[in-house]
Amino acid sequence: MRSLSIALAVARKDLASEWRTRELVPALAQFVVLALVIANFGFQFDSRTAPAIAPGVLWMTLVFAGLVAFGRAFAAEREQASLEAMLLTPAAPAAIFAGKALAAALLLVVCEAVLLPALALFFNVPLSFEVVSAVLLATIGMAVLGCLFAAMVARVRARELLLPLLTLPLWIPFIVIGGQAVQVGMGAGSGGTSSATSLLIDLDILFVVLTSLVARFVLDD
Amino acid sequence: MRSLSIALAVARKDLASEWRTRELVPALAQFVVLALVIANFGFQFDSRTAPAIAPGVLWMTLVFAGLVAFGRAFAAEREQASLEAMLLTPAAPAAIFAGKALAAALLLVVCEAVLLPALALFFNVPLSFEVVSAVLLATIGMAVLGCLFAAMVARVRARELLLPLLTLPLWIPFIVIGGQAVQVGMGAGSGGTSSATSLLIDLDILFVVLTSLVARFVLDD
Amino acid sequence: MTSRLNVFEKAALGAVALMVVAAGFIFVFAPQDALQGPVQRIFYLHVSSAIAAYGCFAVVLIGGIVYLWKENPTADRLARAGALVGLVFTTVTLVMGMIWAKPIWGTFWTWDARLTSTLVLWIIYAGYLMVRRLAEPGRQAARFAAVVGIFGFIDVPVVHFSVTWWRTVHPGPVVINDALPAEMLVAFLITMACTLFLAAVMIAIRYRIEVLTDQAADRIVAAAVAVPSKAGSTR
Amino acid sequence: MSAVVASALSQRFGIEVALDAVDLTVDTGEHLAVLGENGAGKTTLLRIIATAARPTSGSIAIFGLDASSERRRLRARIGYVAHTPGLYLALSAAENLEFFCALQGVDRGRVAEVLDLVGLGDVAGRPAGKLSRGAQQRLAIGRAVLHDPALLVLDEPDASLDSGGADLLARVMRDRTAVIATHDHALANRLCPRTMELRHGRVAGVPTRLRIVQ
Amino acid sequence: MSAVVASALSQRFGIEVALDAVDLTVDTGEHLAVLGENGAGKTTLLRIIATAARPTSGSIAIFGLDASSERRRLRARIGYVAHTPGLYLALSAAENLEFFCALQGVDRGRVAEVLDLVGLGDVAGRPAGKLSRGAQQRLAIGRAVLHDPALLVLDEPDASLDSGGADLLARVMRDRTAVIATHDHALANRLCPRTMELRHGRVAGVPTRLRIVQ
Ligand code: HEM
Ligand SMILES: Nc1ncnc2c1ncn2[C@@H]1O[C@H](COP(=O)(O)OP(=O)(O)OP(=O)(O)O)[C@@H](O)[C@H]1O
Ligand SMILES: Nc1ncnc2c1ncn2[C@@H]1O[C@H](COP(=O)(O)OP(=O)(O)OP(=O)(O)O)[C@@H](O)[C@H]1O
Ligand SMILES: [Mg+2]
Numbered sequence A, B: 001m002r003s004l005s006i007a008l009a010v011a012r013k014d015l016a017s018e019w020r021t022r023e024l025v026p027a028l029a030q031f032v033v034l035a036l037v038i039a040n041f042g043f044q045f046d047s048r049t050a051p052a053i054a055p056g057v058l059w060m061t062l063v064f065a066g067l068v069a070f071g072r073a074f075a076a077e078r079e080q081a082s083l084e085a086m087l088l089t090p091a092a093p094a095a096i097f098a099g100k101a102l103a104a105a106l107l108l109v110v111c112e113a114v115l116l117p118a119l120a121l122f123f124n125v126p127l128s129f130e131v132v133s134a135v136l137l138a139t140i141g142m143a144v145l146g147c148l149f150a151a152m153v154a155r156v157r158a159r160e161l162l163l164p165l166l167t168l169p170l171w172i173p174f175i176v177i178g179g180q181a182v183q184v185g186m187g188a189g190s191g192g193t194s195s196a197t198s199l200l201i202d203l204d205i206l207f208v209v210l211t212s213l214v215a216r217f218v219l220d221d
Numbered sequence C: 001m002t003s004r005l006n007v008f009e010k011a012a013l014g015a016v017a018l019m020v021v022a023a024g025f026i027f028v029f030a031p032q033d034a035l036q037g038p039v040q041r042i043f044y045l046h047v048s049s050a051i052a053a054y055g056c057f058a059v060v061l062i063g064g065i066v067y068l069w070k071e072n073p074t075a076d077r078l079a080r081a082g083a084l085v086g087l088v089f090t091t092v093t094l095v096m097g098m099i100w101a102k103p104i105w106g107t108f109w110t111w112d113a114r115l116t117s118t119l120v121l122w123i124i125y126a127g128y129l130m131v132r133r134l135a136e137p138g139r140q141a142a143r144f145a146a147v148v149g150i151f152g153f154i155d156v157p158v159v160h161f162s163v164t165w166w167r168t169v170h171p172g173p174v175v176i177n178d179a180l181p182a183e184m185l186v187a188f189l190i191t192m193a194c195t196l197f198l199a200a201v202m203i204a205i206r207y208r209i210e211v212l213t214d215q216a217a218d219r220i221v222a223a224a225v226a227v228p229s230k231a232g233s234t235r
Numbered sequence D, E: 001m002s003a004v005v006a007s008a009l010s011q012r013f014g015i016e017v018a019l020d021a022v023d024l025t026v027d028t029g030e031h032l033a034v035l036g037e038n039g040a041g042k043t044t045l046l047r048i049i050a051t052a053a054r055p056t057s058g059s060i061a062i063f064g065l066d067a068s069s070e071r072r073r074l075r076a077r078i079g080y081v082a083h084t085p086g087l088y089l090a091l092s093a094a095e096n097l098e099f100f101c102a103l104q105g106v107d108r109g110r111v112a113e114v115l116d117l118v119g120l121g122d123v124a125g126r127p128a129g130k131l132s133r134g135a136q137q138r139l140a141i142g143r144a145v146l147h148d149p150a151l152l153v154l155d156e157p158d159a160s161l162d163s164g165g166a167d168l169l170a171r172v173m174r175d176r177t178a179v180i181a182t183h184d185h186a187l188a189n190r191l192c193p194r195t196m197e198l199r200h201g202r203v204a205g206v207p208t209r210l211r212i213v214q
């Protein structure tokens, strides 16, 4: 109970800080649209190749947006040395961590809420329930992992670069399985999505449990 | 003369700081390789589609790596409030700016030195002189623009999100023209690369001149 | 009764009236397009608002340059007003174009050079307004925004010439090439004149709002300063 | 019972020895000032007492609990002010404290009380980033006493505080055990009956371990 | 000639008035201490004198040059120490100074001299991020006098300095004009023949503009 209220307080504090800038959602939306524009220029893109390329663009954008979002999750803390002040309270590090992951995941969901319709609109691919659920399920696991490593790298040097380094390898399962699900959902590739979905759920559970077990080693020292 | 030596001192300082952390070059390299791996899983990829997809992967990776690198260009400064100390000297803001852009561009070149061979290896596409020169020429313009806006956003709130927003639209010309040149160089698309090359040079000149004119408004106030 | 309206209100009424006139030309005077049918009537506002947007962004450019040069707050306020109004007209062009595209091309969007560059234009000036808001108000915001406005204007010629520089799905120039029937041309020119007037009025009103906002801030400060000083004088 | 009992605390950073076999006992309710030149090891010692760092060797017990294994329980009873205020600059002064109320499990009603205590009642709604340096320091002090800790660890808390600062410090230290580091000897003497000087990581005036062994 | 002549300096942050019509003259070679409570406007005033900020209204001339149009020339003659040291934490103390030598166009030979002056000769090779807070402050002071400026602007330079700090400050201020903000009245009286107090953004004891008008 106490842990839950701490997690919520942390998430609320993060979102309030973001909200002060008032521009978060529009900025994310524009970032996403720009990524699509760039993808369009980079790839030789037409109606024939769209279902093959669109999932790749979706995941590349999501991965980079995620890295930005999770990097930001601990940015305010490390710049102002307030992380230490937060850790020097009796609050459980795992609860603090959960709060930060929650806030970051919400930001990523906002990002997806823009990315998916934009992708459907601009790339003219169908947007099915399978696609949305695959993306959301992948978000959970990606968020806990991303925050774990963001917390770790916030305390070392060259963190902007270290974050992708630690995070990307562990995101790969989500990208591979989620990518498959999305490709099928968009009409390319083969095989069912139900197995992919249950695999994503398994992965989420695995990483949430693992992360909550190790969070205190990362945040406390 | 004096400006040149200041620019070199700033670039040297930045590179020395990066070198002290020792994590930059390997981290950038791994960042690039991981991006390729993601692309590999995200896209439906075979020998037929490779020349159409490889340039897109190249530019998307370069763009995101560039955003990270240029964001970092002013990261140490803003975190330690040393930017102000540097600006409160008689050194010309344009010279300081040039030094920072130079250092960031060099980092990006290091990134490319990993990315291009890795791309050729993973995607099995040829790596011609045209491809390399197009990428390097695009780097110049992208670096001055990226640094200009990085200097700007270092001094406002919500900077992680504002940087891509301002930078990406103006990078598009480089991505479009460079992308064409690379596609031709990799055996897809049509038309010559020489016109693309001269266009890239024109763009570089345009942006270097414009940026050096406005740099003092961004760095001095 | 009219005497109670100030000059801005009169101008706004005039602009609205003119837009009604333009609507008359669009829907009554102009002939129906043989191939496309009624949807072609989008053309008039679609193109006019694009040109109005160019004009607004030119105001942003010039205001920015003048501000950097002379530090003239008027120039900055004009630029601020121009960016917002220009963004509105770009939005109109985009939305009109997308509505037009659905019946003609069978899709709302395609990655055509004209369409893409227009979208980028929208993003650039949305970024401009965002810089304004996030930077420290006053000098810093004005300077940063001016720089964005100068670089951002590069996209305006790109949008305009995109149809000649690249092969596009979007139609090329028809007005300049005399490809319009005379009645359509008249309707277009009148719509354009009315739209440009509307844009000018919107900029003027927005400019006025900016002036009043700045003054209000001054007045609040003056009040805040006056109170303790009076208290001090009785000491 | 002693509030702090540390024995043979050493802290090394690479080959640099910041703290060298420091023994220390602080009684409950006692106020101790740690003095010493720049680089003497004051911050290093205070961070260990505040459970913000672990010593390379040596042991430390606070309120009878081992500081390395009972960190979490201890933290509810310790308030720490570091060299940097460590605030959320986008949040207002009151919001900063409210957040820490949630972390400490303290009622929010305490916020107004603490803001008054540190003299920030007027600027409670202003973002912490827009406060003057001294006001930020006051806010950091307020945060340290939010949960009514039994032990206060203050690292140069007088930094940037104006002439009312000494009174403020006396007020927050009253009825608590306190260890403060400062360079202001007058302040140290005023606030603390006992002072201790560090010199190159050792307690001045105490023979070094090496000499004891000899 | 006066070193600093400021008239009717005002600084607003939004609707907050941090400085309200402050007039100030500092003679060449004079040492002036600016006192005042937290939030009185000391930092705001010093930043304007150091050309790090521009006043919302009012004018300021330094060595006869207008501070808003001749910033670059003036900066070669001003040394400024801010609330935060603003160092490159990955670079060593010596490298920090060498870099600023390049920016100031000063010979590198000066680095060793300055390091000795501020008492950092021993730790010249250590990364600035690993120096104690006081050592960082010394380095910031050293950087401010690197180019032998005629005017020193020091914002609470005594922060974290040990007992040798007052002598150090006296040493760097000798033969220069200096404006320093501090809360330590004893130090102010020792270093500066003249002090001035700010109160809510106004010079204490001077009638406000409003009253003059009335
Ligand atoms: C989202 C979709 C669209 C966008 C963003 C767009 C954008 C623009 C812009 C910016 C202009 C002004 C160009 C200039 O004069 O510099 C323009 C003109 C024009 N547009 Fe579109 N457009 C879109 C869709 C369409 C569609 C579907 C049609 C009809 C097939 C169309 C027909 C025209 C025509 C005829 C002109 C006038 C060309 C001239 O005479 O210069 N547009 N469009
Ligand atoms: N960026 C800012 N935005 C809004 N208000 C500010 C800003 N900077 C300073 N202020 C306000 O201006 C006033 C003067 O601040 P200043 O930092 O000059 O005080 P000071 O005398 O240096 O105080 P201290 O002794 O605490 O350092 C304060 O009320 C402060 O809150
Ligand atoms: N992270 C670190 N890495 C390396 N050396 C360090 C580190 N932190 C502190 N030191 C060194 O340890 C010694 C003691 O530092 P400490 O910060 O405890 O001094 P201090 O007494 O607090 O000084 P000050 O009065 O300047 O704050 C110094 O020589 C310092 O350089
Ligand atoms: Mg210390």
Ligand SMILES: [Mg+2]
Pocket: D132, D133, D134, E042, E043, E044, E083, E155
């Ligand atoms: Mg101050």
